[in-house]
Structure formats: structure tokens, C-alpha cells
Amino acid sequence: MLFRLISLNSITKHISQTKHSTGPVPTETNTSKKDFSKDQDSKICLSQLRQHVKEVKNNVTILEAEPDLATAISMLDAALNRREKAVQTHSVQYTANLSSGSGKTEKSSGPPSLPPILDDRLEKAVFTHPGQDSNPAVTYDRLEILGDAYIELIATKLVWDRFPSLPSGRISQIRESLVKNETLAAYADVYGLAHKAIVPPGYADQAKRWIKTKGDIFEAYVAAVILSDPMNGYRNAEQWLIALWLPKLVDLGLQKSDLHSKEELAKLVMAKGIKLEYVEEKSAVMPKGTGSQTFFIGVYLTGWGWEKKHLGSGQGPSKNAAGDRAAKSALANTSLISQISQAKKSSLSSK
Secondary structure (H helix, E strand, O other): OHHHHOOHHHHHHHHHHHHHOOOOOOOOOOOOHHHHHHHHHHHHHHHHHHHHHHHHHOOHHHHHHOHHHHHHHHHHHHHHHHHHHHHHHHHHHHHHHHOOOOOOHHHOOOOOOOOOOOOHHHHHHHOEOHHHOOOHHHOOOOHHHHHHHHHHHHHHHHHHHHOOOOOHHHHHHHHHHHHOHHHHHHHHHHOOHHHHOEOOOOHHHOHHHHHHHHHHHHHHHHHHHHHOOOOOHHHHHHHHHHHHHHHHHHHHOOOHHHOOHHHHHHHHHOOOOOEEEEEEEEEEEOOOOOOOOEEEEEEEEEEOOEEEEEEEEEEEOOHHHHHHHHHHHHHHOHHHHHHHHHHHHHHHHOO
């Protein structure tokens, strides 16, 4: 019990230290992976300390016998509440920085720290393929089902909150991009989860099957994080997933109404008999750890004295988005657009 481990003086000292730690929390735009890791460690320590405090608060015999201890425990409980709120604020600021108005998500120094699984039995099950043991309690067979549900819920809520004007169909599309096997498998690779997997011999040789397995392991990991820490597990998993997903959402949230550069370019250069072609300049790629494809599109003009004139190039998470960025690139070349507009004007005025 707590009263056997620490004296009244040490409790009071802890209260004092905790009070001092509830001041302003750093909000630098370049919050690092190390800062996020410290947040996770702080939350784990807070969770453990709060559990001890709860045990003492619920022990009427101890509190009646030690009135001073009862007062100290109440003060410590209040201090822990204040500190917990401060840590939550810091975590929110971290994720907000990833999606700041500047859109400079590349300043994040890598993926957020992997939240711990606090139960060794669950951790072992996360990495054990059902084909290795007929007992579902010691494999990820059941865990991945629960993890899948948690991930769906967290992703849906994130998209719902971040894009309040999106219709349900678009919400479903964005959510699917966040939770599909390819995305989760890529995250599993980022954290090296697949290297810990205990699977039947040769199981990783079949690419499609291996992607599904890595996705299942990731889902099981999320479930184990939550189950192993009833007090803070869900919050830790949610903050971790949000930090992983936010960079993807910058592009995925684009609606057709946001993709207006094509229309603007067409108004400036198009007329009867004039062609604007959007061409895939190279094959789409899937950067390691992103879980999503990047497309490369160029826009070319035929007309007004030009034949397949390259106007601009762009890349994005879909052909439509990449094409719009190609048009935006063309519009940024004001000298060329001015030449084309002048040629258009001269041609039309001569008719």
C-alpha cells in the first residue's frame, strides 16, 4: 500500500513538485518525437500514481486512523488532476502543430512514439499468429477484431471533427484510406512490428497475405494498448493514431470545391478547338511509411500556336488532386500564361 511506501513528508514534497510542474507547457511548432515520448512516459507515471492514490482513498480504515494522511492524499489527488490536464493540453498541442495553418507537417521529426503495452501476456499475443496456437487467448485472433473496431471509431471521429462540412460519403472514403490494410501494414513496418511476429514458416512469402497479417498485428497492438491500461490506454492510443494520421489528412481532406485551379486555367486558355491534356507523367508510388499513393500529373496545351506545350506538373494523393496541382503550377508561371492569353486574345479578335 502507498502508506507503507512513502511517508507523509514525501507525499507533501511530491505535491509541491507537482504544483510547480503545472505551469505553462511548451507549445513550440517544432515539437519533437522526444517531447511526445516524454508525454507518454508522464502519463504512464501519472496513471500508476493515481492508482495508488485511489487505493488509499478507498481504504476507510487507513484514512480514519491517519487524518493527516487523508488530508495529504486529497491534496495529492487534486495536484494530480491539475498535472494530468496539463499533459493532455501538451499532447493536443503536439497534434495541432502537425496540422498548423502553414501545413508544414514535414517539421515533425518522425513518427510519434509507440505507446507501451502494460501487460506482457497481451503483448506476446499481439505478435502470435493464430496458426501458431489453437487457443485464441494467446494469439492476436481476438485482439485484432477489437483493435479494428477501435481504429474505425477513432478514425471516424477524427475525420468528423476535422472536416465538419464533408458529406458522409467523403468521410467514409477518407476513413477507408486511414484504416485500410495497406495503411496499417505500412505503419507496422515503420515501428518494426512485423519483425516480432511469430508466424508459420514461409508465411511472409505471399505479399498480399503478409500485408493483411501486418495490418492485423497493428490492430491487435492498438487493442492491447487499450486493454492493458484501463485508465489511460484509450486516450494514449487515440493520441498516437491521430498523430500518425494527421499528415495524411492534409491532402485527403480536399474536396472537389477545393480543386479549382483546373477551372481557372481552362478559363484563361481554352476555346473551341483548343486542348488541355492532363497526363500521368510517371507511375504512382507509395512512399514507405505513408500507407497512401502519390500520383504525378502534367498538364499540356495544344493550340494558339503550341503543340503539347508543357504548362506545369503536380503530385497528390489522387489523380484529380495531382492534376489540380499541375494546373496551379501552370498558373504560377505568369509569363507563360500571359503569352498564351495574349495569343488567345489576338486570335479571337482577328475572327
